Amino acid sequence: MATLLLLSKHATTASDVLPSLALLHHKVQVVPAEASSLLEAPRADAILLDARTDLAAARALCRIIQTTGGETPVVIVVTEGGLTALASDWGFTDLVVDSAGPAEVEARLRLATTPADDDRDVIASGGIVIDEAGYAARLNGRQLDLTYTEFELLKYLVQHPGRVFSREQLLSDVWGYDYYGGTRTVDVHVRRLRAKLGPEHESIIGTVRNVGYRLVVKS
Numbered sequence: 001m002a003t004l005l006l007l008s009k010h011a012t013t014a015s016d017v018l019p020s021l022a023l024l025h026h027k028v029q030v031v032p033a034e035a036s037s038l039l040e041a042p043r044a045d046a047i048l049l050d051a052r053t054d055l056a057a058a059r060a061l062c063r064i065i066q067t068t069g070g071e072t073p074v075v076i077v078v079t080e081g082g083l084t085a086l087a088s089d090w091g092f093t094d095l096v097v098d099s100a101g102p103a104e105v106e107a108r109l110r111l112a113t114t115p116a117d118d119d120r121d122v123i124a125s126g127g128i129v130i131d132e133a134g135y136a137a138r139l140n141g142r143q144l145d146l147t148y149t150e151f152e153l154l155k156y157l158v159q160h161p162g163r164v165f166s167r168e169q170l171l172s173d174v175w176g177y178d179y180y181g182g183t184r185t186v187d188v189h190v191r192r193l194r195a196k197l198g199p200e201h202e203s204i205i206g207t208v209r210n211v212g213y214r215l216v217v218k219s
Contacts, residue, residue: 001027002026002027002046003026003027003029003042003043003044003045004026004028004029004045004046005028005029005031005044005048005072006018006029006050007031007033007034007047007048007049007050007061008030008031008033009032009050009053009054011030011050012030014028017048017050017052017077017098018048018098018100018105019098020101020102020104020105021105023102024102028048029041029044033049033058033061034061035061038065044072045072045073045113046072046074046093046109046112046113047065047072047074047075048077049061049074049076049077049092050077051076051078052078052079052098055078055082058076059090062074062076062090062091062092063089065091066090067091073094073112073113074091074092074093075092075094075095075096075108075109076090076092076095076096077096077098078095078096078097078098079097079099080099083095083097093112094108094111094112094135095108100148103176104148107135111135114133121133123159125158125161125217126158126215126217127139127140127201127204130151130154130155132155135148137151139197139198140201144197145196146193146196147192149174149175150189150192150193150196153170153174153186153189156170156173157214158215160215161215162215162217163215164208164211164213164214165212165213167183167212168183169212171185171186186213190205203216204216
């Protein structure tokens with residue numbers, strides 16, 4: 001169980017900002033999103049910064065946290081519409097969309113609060129490099145902007161280059177046995193992944209007719 005400090009202008013409970021937190025066993029203290037709040041705030045394993053309604057103020061506060069030398073990881077909470085406004089100069093550790101499910105929220109908090117390891121796992125195949133610890137993916141050195149599920153799907157394919165997986169198997173292994181959606185979900189995520197890989201590289205994820213998908217490894 002982690003101790004979390006949630007900075008928010010308007011919310012009074014953690015579930016107002018990130019509903020999935022209500023399903024996780026973390027201790028969360030909500031304080032006003034002001035620099036003065038940090039002076040008297042208790043020690044926390046991570047800071048959650050509510051950036052859903054005021055991106056400019058959240059950016060300013062995030063930079064204050066960064067410049068004052070704080071080592072506590074900062075996780076930005078945004079709406080999907082706010083994603084385009086985020087940039088590396090904010091100084092946050094990670095981000096999470098307010099509609100994210102409990103599994104994704106838990107994973108991002110775990111990664112944010114886990115000390116970096118120089119020997120962290122890195123998987124590479126076909127020009128794609130997956131950094132499991134950092135939840136980052138690169139294609140020929142270019143950072144890929146992936147959602148949690150897109151990352152997990154790409155990682156799974158990279159872990160098994162050349163192997164063909166049916167839609168049903170991908171749905172079970174990537175989404176989980178308790179996922180109730182149909183196999184159409186797999187097709188949608190593959191299409192989005194290909195779009196992010198770009199026209200020159202979309203064929204890395206190959207379609208095997210009447211079977212499923214595989215990571216194409218060129219000889």
